[in-house]
Amino acid sequence: xxxxxxxxxxxxxxxxxxxxxxxxxxxxxxxxxxxxxxxxxxxxxxxxxxxxxxxxxxxxxxxxxxxxxxxxxxxxxxxxxxxxxxxxxxxxxxxxxxxxxxxxxxxxxxxxxxxxxxxxxxxxxxxxxxxxxxxxxxxxxxxxxxxxxxxxxxxxxxxxxxxxxxxxxxxxxxxxxxxxxxxxxxxxxxxxxxxxxxxxxxxxxxxxxxxxxxxxxxxxxxxxxxxxxxxxxxxxxxxxxxxxxxxxxxxxxxxxxxxxxxxxxxxxxxxxxxxxxxxxxxxxxxxxxxxxxxxxxxxxxxxxxxxxxxxxxxxxxxxxxxxxxxxxxxxxxxxxxxxxxxxxxxxxxxxxxxxxxxxxxxxxxxxxxxxxxxxxxxxxxxxxxxxxxxxxxxxxxxxxxxxxxxxxxxxxxxxxxxxxxxxxxxxxxxxxxxxxxxxxxxxxxxxxxxxxxxxxxxxxxxxxxxxxxxxxxxxxxxxxxxxxxxxxxxxxxxxxxxx
Numbered sequence: 001x002x003x004x005x006x007x008x009x010x011x012x013x014x015x016x017x018x019x020x021x022x023x024x025x026x027x028x029x030x031x032x033x034x035x036x037x038x039x040x041x042x043x044x045x046x047x048x049x050x051x052x053x054x055x056x057x058x059x060x061x062x063x064x065x066x067x068x069x070x071x072x073x074x075x076x077x078x079x080x081x082x083x084x085x086x087x088x089x090x091x092x093x094x095x096x097x098x099x100x101x102x103x104x105x106x107x108x109x110x111x112x113x114x115x116x117x118x119x120x121x122x123x124x125x126x127x128x129x130x131x132x133x134x135x136x137x138x139x140x141x142x143x144x145x146x147x148x149x150x151x152x153x154x155x156x157x158x159x160x161x162x163x164x165x166x167x168x169x170x171x172x173x174x175x176x177x178x179x180x181x182x183x184x185x186x187x188x189x190x191x192x193x194x195x196x197x198x199x200x201x202x203x204x205x206x207x208x209x210x211x212x213x214x215x216x217x218x219x220x221x222x223x224x225x226x227x228x229x230x231x232x233x234x235x236x237x238x239x240x241x242x243x244x245x246x247x248x249x250x251x252x253x254x255x256x257x258x259x260x261x262x263x264x265x266x267x268x269x270x271x272x273x274x275x276x277x278x279x280x281x282x283x284x285x286x287x288x289x290x291x292x293x294x295x296x297x298x299x300x301x302x303x304x305x306x307x308x309x310x311x312x313x314x315x316x317x318x319x320x321x322x323x324x325x326x327x328x329x330x331x332x333x334x335x336x337x338x339x340x341x342x343x344x345x346x347x348x349x350x351x352x353x354x355x356x357x358x359x360x361x362x363x364x365x366x367x368x369x370x371x372x373x374x375x376x377x378x379x380x381x382x383x384x385x386x387x388x389x390x391x392x393x394x395x396x397x398x399x400x401x402x403x404x405x406x407x408x409x410x411x412x413x414x415x416x417x418x419x420x421x422x423x424x425x426x427x428x429x430x431x432x433x434x435x436x437x438x439x440x441x442x443x444x445x446x447x448x449x450x451x452x453x454x455x456x457x458x459x460x461x462x463x464x465x466x467x468x469x470x471x472x473x474x475x476x477x478x479x480x481x482x483x484x485x486x487x488x489x490x491x492x493x494x495x496x497x498x499x
Contacts, residue, residue, distance in 0.1 A: 001251065002255065003256065003258065006224060006260055008034055008226060009201075010030065010034075010231055010240075010272060012072055013232045014227040014232055017231050019276075026275045030228075031044060031064055032064070033271055035064050038259050038261045041067060042064060042068070042070065043072060044056060046072040047072075048073065058087075068092040069093055070094040071087055075099040075125075077124075093132050094136055096136040096166075097125065098139070098140050099120055100117075101153045102140075121137065122159070129161035137154075137157035138168055139167060154186065158190070158193070158195070162196060163196055163197065164199055165197070166199040166200070166225065168200070169201070172208065174208075176211045176212050179202075198220070198221050199225060200212070200225065204232070205234055210239055213226065213238040224238065227239070229241070241286040242285050249313050262319070265286065266344070267345065319344055327370070327374070329360065336374070358377055362460075365481050373460055376453045392409040394485070394488055398426040403422050404424065404428065405423075406421055406432075406433050407419075407433065408430055408488065410437050417437050419434075419437050421436060441498060443468060443495075448487075449464045459481070462477065462486060463478045463489070465477075465494050474497040476490040476493035
């Protein structure tokens with residue numbers, strides 16, 4: 001059966017979502033999770049965009065061995081040079097260059113004639129080809145381009161040495177029928193198309209990104225570009241988990257398959273949501289809280305009779321485990337490591353040592369620890385920014401007859417710093433004390449959210465804050481059985497990132 005290449009751009013297009021920027025260590029962790037999931041191509045970033053993007057692409061390129069690592073580059077020499085420098089240590093590198101081909105983009109954004117666009121495509125793909133063998137060319141806004149001109153642009157890229165041709169629905173404009181027709185048209189009218197991979201990159205402005213991607217696969221596309229959880233600019237991109245499970249569940253219709261290890265979908269999806277400090281939508285297809293939940297009586301009756309009455313795939317197929325193993329203070333390291341592996345997490349010795357230390361601390365405060373607690377402990381390892389401030393201790397006093405006050409002491413390297421503040425409640429007081437200690441750029445607390453990770457009076461509480469400074473927004477996360485401590489940890493984490 002024909003194999004569809006899965007090209008994941010979470011670390012590039014997904015990160016371009018407002019408020020979804022990631023630290024280099026977080027990007028590397030997500031890239032490694034993608035590699036374990038057997039994602040074919042990881043677009044690690046836009047190397048020329050910033051020094052941070054360049055370093056992230058470079059580190060991911062050096063670390064990842066089983067997946068192709070790709071960097072985006074505009075059709076200009078500087079971008080292509082930077083992409084090459086970032087990717088040159090990769091086991092399997094790819095430069096992904098692009099230029100718009102629609103009339104509106106050429107006239108108003110590029111201010112280039114169609115002839116100049118064709119010349120630039122040829123020149124820059126040819127130049128990129130001198131750097132490495134695997135070159136992808138994207139005709140930006142292809143779905144609003146004139147077909148005859150699009151054929152010329154694609155043909156020019158192929159003649160110049162492109163190995164992958166990508167057809168983006170940049171603004172989420174087309175319908176599945178139109179996408180099917182366009183892919184069929186290109187396959188039939190572009191000379192040499194049979195010698196390259198044909199790809200699609202669909203945006204979700206009208207909620208059709210996954211449908212358009214699957215229509216393209218049905219029409220013969222070889223690669224689908226997508227993001228975990230559908231992250232991306234504006235309304236996002238095609239959701240990788242929906243594309244993959246759509247193909248797997250309906251192989252009979254699409255007549256193709258992917259190489260993705262679907263049992264890692266749930267874990268990787270949660271990792272991305274947690275890293276960005278975003279809640280999982282309850283009705284999100286495949287990975288939402290309610291995706292495998294049944295409340296209506298008639299549904300429950302059908303499920304008890306035969307699961308297939310209301311479930312077209314199993315929870316286990318995406319890595320969810322129906323059974324729960326409960327741990328406590330006497331649980332051993334081996335059992336916990338085994339359970340984490342079953343849940344899709346692979347920790348090295350140092351990471352496991354750190355987790356076990358925090359597991360014991362939690363076990364002293366909580367009678368039993370389940371899978372959700374373990375998952376929270378794993379994700380907490382990515383909370384802290386290297387060389388940032390650390391919480392040493394805090395005291396808060398509050399009540400309906402006193403003014404709330406807080407004493408907060410932080411570690412700044414080996415130095416201890418302390419401040420006292422009053423505020424409108426314990427959190428406000430603690431945050432004002434922290435602001436006295438951490439000299440961050442001018443900022444405001446844009447959002448503050450509390451989640452219960454598990455159930456019960458001793459549940460782990462997670463706090464997510466969004467801090468805005470100018471045009472930059474960062475996310476901070478904190479995790480503890482004490483919600484005030486969670487709040488303080490989240491604010492410190494956010495300010496460290498801002499710094």
